[in-house]
Amino acid sequence: MTGNGDESRVAYRTCPLCEATCGLELHLRGREITLVRGDRDDVFSGGFLCPKGTALKQLENDPDRLRRPQLRRGDRWYEVDWEDAFAEIDRGLTAILEKHGRDAVAVYLGNPSVHNLAGPIYTRVLLQSLGTRNIYSASTVDQMPKQVSAGLMFGTLLSIPVPDLDRTDHLLMLGANPFASNGSLMTAPDVPGRLRALQARGGKLVVVDPRRSKTAEAADEHLFIRPGTDAHFLFALVQTLFADALVSLGHLAEHVAGVEEVERLARDFTPEAVASVCGIDAPSIRRTAHELASAPRAAVYARIGTCTQEFGTLASWLVDVLNTLTGNLDRPGGAMFTKAAAGAANTGGRPGAGRGVRFGRRHSRVRGFPEVFGELPVVALAEEIETPGEGKIRALLTIAGNPALSNPDSARLDRALASLEFMVSVDIYRNETTRHADVILPPEGELARGHYDLALYQLAIRNVANYSPPVVELEPGELPEWQILLHLAAIVAGQGASADIAALDDFVVAGLVDRAVQRAGSNVEGRDAAELTAQLATRRGPERVLDLMLRTGPYGDGFGVHPAGLSLAALEAAPHGVDLGPLQPRIPGVLRTPSGKIELAPDPVVADVDRLRVSLSRTTNGSMVLVGRRDLRSNNSWMHNLDILVKGKERCTLHVHPDDARRFGLEHGSLARVRSRTGEVEIVVEITDSIMRGVVSIPHGWGHDVDGVQLNVAGKRPGVNSNLLADTSRYDPLSGNAVLNGIPVEVEPAAT
Secondary structure, eight states: OOOOSSOEEEEEEEOOSSTTOOEEEEEEETTEEEEEEEOTTOTTTTTOOOHHHHTHHHHHHOTTSOOSOEEEETTEEEEOOHHHHHHHHHHHHHHHHHHHOGGGEEEEEOGGGGSSSHHHHHHHHHHHHHOOSOEEEGGGGTTHHHHHHHHHHHSSTTOOOEEOTTTOSEEEEESOOHHHHOOSSSBOTTHHHHHHHHHHTTOEEEEEOSBOOHHHHHSSEEEOOOTTOHHHHHHHHHHHHHHTTOOOOGGGGGGEEOHHHHHHHHTTOOHHHHHHHHSOOHHHHHHHHHHHHHSSSEEEEEOHHHHSSTTHHHHHHHHHHHHHHTTOBTSTTSEEOOOOSSSOGGGSSSTTOOOOOOOOSSBOSSSOOBOBTTBOOGGGHHHHHHSOSTTOOOEEEEESOOHHHHSSSHHHHHHHHHTOSEEEEEOSSOOTTGGGOSEEEOOOOGGGSOBOOTTGGGGBSEEEEOOBOOSSOOOTTOOOHHHHHHHHHHHHTTOOTTOOHHHHHHHHHHHHHHHHHHSTTOTTTTOOHHHHHHHTTTOOHHHHHHHHHHHTSTTBOGGGTSTTSBOHHHHHTOTTOEEEEEOOOOTTTTOOSTTSSEESSOHHHHHHHHHHHHGGGOOOTTOEEEEOOOOTTOOTTTTTTOHHHHOSSOOOOEEEOHHHHHHHTOOTTSEEEEEOSSOEEEEEEEEOTTBOTTEEEOOSSOOOOOTTOOOHHHHHSOOOOGGGSOOTTOBOTTTOOBOOSSEEEEEEEOOO
């Protein structure tokens, strides 16, 4: 139900502000939110709510949030109507495309674009219409190593096993702090509550982290680990499993290829060989392996701390090697595959085998980075803008992204953005990145759009589906994001600023229906495409596409074949969501590798192990390294303009161990200078024994002290940008992911 009047009402909605997908109970008077509570009847979250959810009211009312297109002339900004905005974009982009070709225009996708319904659907249309090789996203400063390892092992980029938290007896967690961030690549509301329940039923939580995070404080055991050495530690666990005859594939035995090769690769990574590298003693490593193998039901889970390092893909791979070798992959209480209701590549087509994944179909111009899942790494973006010659990036489209803060060597990228010939941003703020745009296109408010988590439900620890309809109507002058993206697609396709968007949307849906009826194994295989399209005709935009996905998905009604199955109408009738049950074993059906087996030793991974083996001889010699951290109230850079989330004690501080503080002459509350090869920052010192010796920590996503932004709350508490210290020469070669953890730095007192 939507409304803009003065009536009071209650609406239910999935929170769009992080990966947890918690249910919200919104009390409204007209358009105004008067109260936000957790939805106690939500089938997944059961009333849980973190502070970010309560900030939805401030986000909707933020006076800095853009509501009309913005046009820049020099240093001045003007509010314009949509017709003029698209005409300006048509003039700017078309001239560059005609003169310099498709690759002269790049696209950057930020992570909020995944947290809505329109983004994943219509961004793909835009990218196909543009046809550039220069596609970049937040994935290569976050999760790409896990997607690469999952793709190589299981056949698709989101075939990522997630811990079955509600049934496991033993969880080994690395590089994650779900007490602050809930799940990540693991969709789960109230992870803290679920972990406490694990312990209450007699299970054990082991956290491996260079910081004693909130999660580590609550764990049964915390092991400090030197940043960047998770792969060494994990390989030592693997070596112990083989050496001590603890490998037990169980039901997976006939579905796994490469076990012998993994055993060979692990031989050099004994606990004794890696102990001095990772900072965890050999007996603790060996005991950890034995406890993992002997637990009735166990899972290994790792996240951003293990992805954003130089051996990110190897660490991500070894997590699932361990889950496989202990027999805990694809079984209740272990690490399991979600069966999503819509959009999952591992639920379509013939089960059990597929084309697998292939990388390197094209390469970046300057350093020759191979594409991975259609993207180039963000460590290449600045150089592709700056370097003269054919194929130079001259224009950029950013969608819900702030790479000027979130990408490595931010100062260089900021200069590169300022040098572009033309730039367009789809964003609700004029921030550190969009201040460089020529045109900013703001999507509608959160309450005015339908919501379904297409990507996040593919990683949920329970099979669920929940659609949130719009609860208010569009304000005069607002344009839905899906229409914005289709206008951009039409412009780059040469159809002009006044193209028929409805006809383009019809074309998109017709193509999706055709593929559904032609797909082997589909529940509408061989059906009349025109008949199915007609049944979708009452809807437009992303809701029409979602309806198609649900009805042709694994729980779908098949357009009448299974009347009790899912459709968008069924979800509309269930405002608290539909519970599709706990995760179930899916091997071999979930696999899409050419062999139809779990590829435990993929060739690209095997080739990279030599690089890890060489690193065993490294010494630290007392040098310092930098890691990031997250806070419960902060979701990267895009929620720092909400007072309810940034008020209170200063959170952008330098965590440093007392021994290191004495060594460098630092005092609590004083300023320290932190310097790397690429830059330096001055930041307030917070001395704490919760961080490992030799390590300092700065939270990610701050640095709101630049000119030209319109972020009044964030500007009063700007913090510092840790990515000024990150180096684009440091990356994981298999995935191209930036190294944001384990950055070598020098630390000293700042001059007063």
